Amino acid sequence: MRSLPRTLNACGALAATVLLTGLSAGAAHALPASDGVLVAHAAPRAGVNMFAQPTVPTTGLGASGSTTVNMTTGDGSSAVPGASGDVLTFTAPAGVQITDVFCGSGTTKTIAPDGSSATCNSTAGGNWDVGRSISYTVSPNAATGTLTGGASLTQASTGTSTGTWAVNVALNQLTQPSVPTTNLGSSGSTTVNLTGPGGSGSVPAQTGDVLTFNAPPGVQITDITCGDNKQIAPDGSWATCTSTGTNGWNVARSISYTVSPNAGGPTLTAPASLLRNGAFIANGTWSVNTNGTTINTVPIADPAVAGGTLAAAVGTGYLVHRRRKADSAS
Known part of the structure; x- marks a missing residue:
């Protein structure tokens, strides 16, 4: 916390010039001091970081693939400042197993044995890389459609920021x-x-x-x-x-x-x-x-002979007329 410079306005009243820059850790609050000087301090606030997936990949059942998930500050482009103890976690969509994730230098990587999650633990601080690749395999029994997983960054300074990533799953x-x-x-x-x-x-x-x-x-x-x-x-x-x-x-x-x-x-x-x-x-x-045509044979009452039928087959080039007589064969 530091005092800000005091200035006098045209009426001789005390005013304060407050520059609120670089307070990415939280919201700024102005509080009056006993001598009339305004002071600024930052309060921690969660959710100031963003997760974005530039492209959602399409992967066949039983196949493997990869995608990129970007993590930035609230402006959508700047790298997130890190500190030792930060934990970045990706959870896999249902029916998808994470096989690898890019964590970057100064981190330790852990992938769950069943591929349900992957974590990057910061051990050295420094900015987090913006782009992060995730490799995965889709189960043959997975549902088709867009399957969504989770992403989160937990920091002592800002709390936990959350987001999502997804895979489009389709039949081969x-x-x-x-x-x-x-x-x-x-x-x-x-x-x-x-x-x-x-x-x-x-x-x-x-x-x-x-x-x-x-x-x-x-x-x-x-x-x-x-x-x-x-x-x-x-x-x-x-x-x-x-x-x-x-x-x-x-x-x-x-x-x-x-x-x-x-x-x-x-x-x-x-x-x-x-x-x-x-x-x-x-x-x-x-x-x-083929050069054939499906033959549909339809029984038709023969008016000449009781019980007779006329069968017509069109498309193979022939007409069969079968007549049965009641009392004699011919």
């Missing part, structure tokens, strides 16, 4: 760059890509992951590129790739197939998925275009 994608056209009774192949959300990046693998492709109706899968344990159903109705390691899944995957002569059309579609620890972490579909 199985997409088909182009849909092939294959004639009925013929064979073909197509490519299906396995990527992160938005079609970017590869998907990390874990031992036991199961990638499954079901065959569209009237289509039989004959082969698939796996690079790992491959299984194809005897009737070609499905094919799976089971991961035996932790290398990332290849993005592109080729599927060979045969279209039945009796398959419909014009577009036949089936689901595809990636399963990890009992949870779906990727979903999608793949399709085959």
Whole structure:
């Protein structure tokens, strides 16, 4: 606390000139002294620091990522003055595990064994770095959407300032760059890509992951590129790739197939998925275009013969007229 210079106004009254600068520790209060001099002092106030996340990342289920969280003074740009004993804490969103955090020099870092939190304890004082990176992994069982965690800085001088950080979580994608056209009774192949959300990046693998492709109706899968344990159903109705390691899944995957002569059309579609620890972490579909048309047979009363039917199949180029007579066969 220090006395401020006294000045006389035009009426000879005592006034005080008070310069309230650099009082970042708290609010300034002016109190009259016994000799008429105003004095200023700072009272501690919590919440003068700010947390901001420039960009919220999008990360697929079961994948890893990183983000930056800025910590500044109330002006949104200046570094926060630190002191020994300050504690900076980040708590992970539900379904997200923190794997690393940048703390800076003069600090000690602690990450919870389950990744639920990370702390930086200041041991030397000095300004805190503005930008702070957080690395994390998203659980395969996490909810999709925006998941929010917490941030806090506890200082003896200002109390505790709090904020948040977040991760957008989405399913990984199985997409088909182009849909092939294959004639009925013929064979073909197509490519299906396995990527992160938005079609970017590869998907990390874990031992036991199961990638499954079901065959569209009237289509039989004959082969698939796996690079790992491959299984194809005897009737070609499905094919799976089971991961035996932790290398990332290849993005592109080729599927060979045969279209039945009796398959419909014009577009036949089936689901595809990636399963990890009992949870779906990727979903999608793949399709085959054919020169066939789905046949709908509708019974129609035959006015000529009691109990007769007329079946019409349009699209495959034929008309079947079957007549049954009551008393004789013809």
